[in-house]
Amino acid sequence: MMRRWDLSVDLRVAFHLIGIILKGNALTFLVPLIVALLYRESIIPFLVPAALSLLIGWAVEWATRGEREIGLRESFLVVAVVWVVAAAFGAMPFVLAGVLKPVDAYFEAMSGYTTTGASIITNVETQTHSLLIWRAFMQWLGGLGIVALFVAIFPNLAIGGRQIMEAEAAWLVRDKLTPRLRQAARSFWGIYIGLTFAEILLLWGVGLSLYEAVAHAFTTLATGGFSTRNAGIADFSGLVAWIIIPFMILGATSFTLMYRALLGRTLRFFAADEEFKFFIGILALATLVLFLNSLGLYESIEEALRHSAFQATSIMTTTGYASTDFDQWNSLGKFILLLLMFFGGSAGSTTGSIKVLRALVIFKLIAREIQRIIHPQRVIPVRLGGRVVPEEAIKSILILAVLYVTIFAFSTALLLLDTTRAGLQLTVADAASAVAATMGSVGPGFGIVGPMSTYADLPTTSKALLVFCMWIGRLEIFPVIVLFARSYWKG
Amino acid sequence: MRVIVIGAGEVGWSTAQALQTDHDVVLIEKEPERFETLQELDVLALCGNGASLKTLKEAGAERAEMAIACTDIDEVNIVACAAAKQLGTKLTIARVQDAEYLQTWKRGYLGVDEMVCSELITAQALARLMGLREIRASEEFADGKILMTETIIEENAPIIGLKLKDAAIPPQCNVASIVRDGRVTIPRGDDVILAHDRLVLIGTPSAVGEFNRRLSLHPTVKDILIIGGGRIGFRLAQLLQPQGLHPKIVEIEEERSRWLAENLPQSIVFHGDGTDIDLLEQEGLGKSEIAVSVIGIDEKNLLCGLLLKRLGVAKVIARVEDPDFVAIFERVGIDIAINPRRLVAEEIISFTRDRIEKTLFLEENRAEVLEIEVSPQSPLLGVKLAQAQLPAGLLVGAIVRAERVIIPRGSDALRPRDRVILFSTPEAAREIERLL
Numbered sequence: 001m002m003r004r005w006d007l008s009v010d011l012r013v014a015f016h017l018i019g020i021i022l023k024g025n026a027l028t029f030l031v032p033l034i035v036a037l038l039y040r041e042s043i044i045p046f047l048v049p050a051a052l053s054l055l056i057g058w059a060v061e062w063a064t065r066g067e068r069e070i071g072l073r074e075s076f077l078v079v080a081v082v083w084v085v086a087a088a089f090g091a092m093p094f095v096l097a098g099v100l101k102p103v104d105a106y107f108e109a110m111s112g113y114t115t116t117g118a119s120i121i122t123n124v125e126t127q128t129h130s131l132l133i134w135r136a137f138m139q140w141l142g143g144l145g146i147v148a149l150f151v152a153i154f155p156n157l158a159i160g161g162r163q164i165m166e167a168e169a170a171w172l173v174r175d176k177l178t179p180r181l182r183q184a185a186r187s188f189w190g191i192y193i194g195l196t197f198a199e200i201l202l203l204w205g206v207g208l209s210l211y212e213a214v215a216h217a218f219t220t221l222a223t224g225g226f227s228t229r230n231a232g233i234a235d236f237s238g239l240v241a242w243i244i245i246p247f248m249i250l251g252a253t254s255f256t257l258m259y260r261a262l263l264g265r266t267l268r269f270f271a272a273d274e275e276f277k278f279f280i281g282i283l284a285l286a287t288l289v290l291f292l293n294s295l296g297l298y299e300s301i302e303e304a305l306r307h308s309a310f311q312a313t314s315i316m317t318t319t320g321y322a323s324t325d326f327d328q329w330n331s332l333g334k335f336i337l338l339l340l341m342f343f344g345g346s347a348g349s350t351t352g353s354i355k356v357l358r359a360l361v362i363f364k365l366i367a368r369e370i371q372r373i374i375h376p377q378r379v380i381p382v383r384l385g386g387r388v389v390p391e392e393a394i395k396s397i398l399i400l401a402v403l404y405v406t407i408f409a410f411s412t413a414l415l416l417l418d419t420t421r422a423g424l425q426l427t428v429a430d431a432a433s434a435v436a437a438t439m440g441s442v443g444p445g446f447g448i449v450g451p452m453s454t455y456a457d458l459p460t461t462s463k464a465l466l467v468f469c470m471w472i473g474r475l476e477i478f479p480v481i482v483l484f485a486r487s488y489w490k491g
Numbered sequence: 492m493r494v495i496v497i498g499a500g501e502v503g504w505s506t507a508q509a510l511q512t513d514h515d516v517v518l519i520e521k522e523p524e525r526f527e528t529l530q531e532l533d534v535l536a537l538c539g540n541g542a543s544l545k546t547l548k549e550a551g552a553e554r555a556e557m558a559i560a561c562t563d564i565d566e567v568n569i570v571a572c573a574a575a576k577q578l579g580t581k582l583t584i585a586r587v588q589d590a591e592y593l594q595t596w597k598r599g600y601l602g603v604d605e606m607v608c609s610e611l612i613t614a615q616a617l618a619r620l621m622g623l624r625e626i627r628a629s630e631e632f633a634d635g636k637i638l639m640t641e642t643i644i645e646e647n648a649p650i651i652g653l654k655l656k657d658a659a660i661p662p663q664c665n666v667a668s669i670v671r672d673g674r675v676t677i678p679r680g681d682d683v684i685l686a687h688d689r690l691v692l693i694g695t696p697s698a699v700g701e702f703n704r705r706l707s708l709h710p711t712v713k714d715i716l717i718i719g720g721g722r723i724g725f726r727l728a729q730l731l732q733p734q735g736l737h738p739k740i741v742e743i744e745e746e747r748s749r750w751l752a753e754n755l756p757q758s759i760v761f762h763g764d765g766t767d768i769d770l771l772e773q774e775g776l777g778k779s780e781i782a783v784s785v786i787g788i789d790e791k792n793l794l795c796g797l798l799l800k801r802l803g804v805a806k807v808i809a810r811v812e813d814p815d816f817v818a819i820f821e822r823v824g825i826d827i828a829i830n831p832r833r834l835v836a837e838e839i840i841s842f843t844r845d846r847i848e849k850t851l852f853l854e855e856n857r858a859e860v861l862e863i864e865v866s867p868q869s870p871l872l873g874v875k876l877a878q879a880q881l882p883a884g885l886l887v888g889a890i891v892r893a894e895r896v897i898i899p900r901g902s903d904a905l906r907p908r909d910r911v912i913l914f915s916t917p918e919a920a921r922e923i924e925r926l927l
Binding site for chain 1: 749756774
């Protein structure tokens with residue numbers, strides 16, 4: 001028997017899975033629906049996409065029925081397409097509620113699922129509770145990966161699940177905490193839900209309304225960044241910012257690490273983890289520089305420290321909350337934030353961007369190359385936490401980083417081209433920050449896309465470009481880029 | 492007693508040769524070509540597979556006291572031991588090369604009573620020589636409670652010109668012999684230490700180590716170079732790492748050098764040839780304090796060793812597989828030649844001895860060190876050593892009495908079940924064996 005999926009992509013298998021996932025996706029609209037009922041708001045914006053998702057999902061599943069195994073190629077397709085399709089359904093409530101035009105709504109939804117937090121909505125505070133909860137909930141769902149969510153829930157997905165999850169989040173499969181993939185996925189969701197509840201309680205405890213506490217807990221742990229206020233976290237007391245900081249850090253911490261620490265009931269694992277220490281080290285250094293740089297800018301030392309720590313954490317963890325208008329900071333401060341956008345958090349967390357693990361390996365690689373120049377014949381393996389990083393892995397890390405920066409550069413050029421065409425005057429820093437913030441799933445950038453403004457003023461073509469950046473950035477480039485290879489489809 | 496030796500390679504041959512005078516040796520060899528040469532030995536030679544029951548029965552495994560499996564294939568040795576054990580052989584000994592098997596096996600498991608691992612024995616022997624530059628031989632006795640070293644006195648060493656009795660020798664250490672111009676003498680307190688002397692020390696490891704450091708011009712060794720990252724080179728590095736040393740390893744195969752670098756985090760691995768002068772000079776490897784060449788090819792080890800010696804390495808040790816080369820190596824300038832097969836054969840032979848635990852030959856057999864358990868019938872029991880009629884050319888280096896180490900003086904006397912470590916000439920050795 002000739003195995004079709006070895007030669008080219010088996011679309012039937014791929015779409016069969018997409019159909020199943022769409023059916024599950026319909027359930028997610030229950031959350032804003034309940035909120036709408038509680039606040040006596042219209043349920044139509046959520047009922048329609050839920051029904052459509054269920055119907056289309058069921059139809060696709062039925063049309064492609066049949067027993068077949070999923071291969072590696074189909075996995076990439078499933079992952080890439082699921083995020084695109086999910087965003088389409090996720091955009092519907094904004095259109096149906098009459099808030100945004102379809103393209104803007106799609107931008108908003110993609111920004112949601114990819115946990116970016118870049119927004120088009122100019123006045124958030126006039127929106128309905130249910131719509132803002134939906135916006136936050138999309139980020140919460142996207143935090144650990146949409147596909148991972150459905151693998152955790154649906155038993156019939158577990159067969160091909162490993163392949164798909166490998167395409168979406170290779171770290172989860174690679175770490176092999178438990179022999180069964182679904183079990184691992186469930187443990188991570190358990191931690192995720194637990195942390196979310198903890199943050200809701202704390203925020204509620206310091207005076208936020210339950211609704212705002214929930215909305216912010218959703219977007220903190222997903223390192224998303226959507227807020228219910230136009231001014232974001234700057235609207236709340238300093239205490240709220242101090243509470244949010246550790247939760248952003250937890251969201252940016254490897255879930256495997258947290259799982260181990262939880263099982264072993266000890267924090268020793270954090271102290272022993274090289275990646276975590278490196279992450280905290282960079283964060284502390286950035287905070288220190290920003291703090292020294294912002295002295296005199298704020299009324300008190302505490303305020304300067306709070307804003308420095310909050311902004312460094314928010315940007316590095318790719319959350320994108322603002323506790324102050326950092327667009328007003330001097331060039332040094334903004335440049336530090338721009339650099340942080342390229343780091344992200346730990347591998348296996350909810351953050352986007354290149355991730356500190358890769359940065360750490362690249363730094364070690366640089367150190368090794370220097371040693372190699374001095375000792376040309378010396379054999380020096382790259383070690384991470386005592387374990388040797390295989391040369392193959394180093395290569396793919398390096399390629400990903402180079403690809404990331406290349407796509408960043410091209411997209412920035414395209415953005416400048418497109419905005420100039422539309423008659424907008426973007427500085428290089430503004431354009432670079434917009435691309436870095438969307439690719440890295442951070443959210444706000446500087447200038448026209450700064451923390452106190454939105455992406456609304458950009459031309460439609462630029463928005464489409466940035467949607468692409470969010471998508472490819474969130475999926476760590478490869479699952480998307482293989483789809484553009486001719487040999488992926490043929491032979 | 493009947494001893495079955497399986498495999499007539501270097502190890503099997505040496506073992507059979509050592510045992511033939513006192514025991515009925517049956518030697519099993521599979522290769523017909525090698526089988527031909529066995530006629531030189533006074534043994535019963537059988538051609539066949541030593542792991543098969545049929546051959547073992549033919550060899551009389553049912554009534555054999557001992558089966559020694561020393562073919563070049565580890566797995567065959569283990570199976571052969573298991574088969575012999577099943578047939579009723581009392582003691583089985585398997586030679587293995589891969590130290591992994593030592594972990595798989597526990598005493599008596601798999602039908603193997605004793606396992607002798609050549610790579611480990613060699614690596615351990617090499618590691619013992621790494622302590623100081625001046626140490627030329629080093630051996631443990633009585634399960635490591637006693638250490639014997641042979642130490643060369645370099646020019647300008649602080650101890651030169653001192654009489655032995657003034658040299659403040661630690662009480663738990665004994666100067667068993669002075670080797671001067673190839674002559675072995677048992678020293679007296681009035682003897683003066685001269686440059687180029689070799690002192691044979693016997694005592695507790697700490698006391699011997701302490702005195703050696705006093706003899707040495709370079710009390711610590713930091714720079715160790717290993718040429719060849721095969722099994723022995725790897726094990727050696729593994730033994731040295733916990734001592735805080737960072738050995739440098741030169742390995743010619745790229746894949747293997749990467750593996751070494753990954754598995755030896757404290758070592759410094761170079762990918763290259765041990766005879767590559769550019770590499771040796773650029774990385775300062777020619778300035779190492781001690782270099783060990785443990786490649787699988789004797790000639791290459793000699794070449795590397797001589798090259799390193801010329802570049803200025805203080806002490807060079809080379810591995811030799813061909814026993815005929817050992818003396819040649821040391822004659823042309825290699826400080827110490829180590830023959831892994833001989834080490835293994837010695838270890839195996841020690842199992843066949845009743846009371847003599849260990850024998851070590853020094854100075855091309857002009858002297859030997861013996862470990863003997865004193866028999867309850869010995870006429871020397873209870874006699875003070877000073878009064879005992881001990882043969883000339885013999886020194887009682889140490890006594891191990893119920894886990895306690897005694898460095899004997901004239902007033903000490905032997906008791907039954909004492910283990911004594913003797914330093915002696917070959918003639919005196921035969922006599923004392925009888926007396927004890």
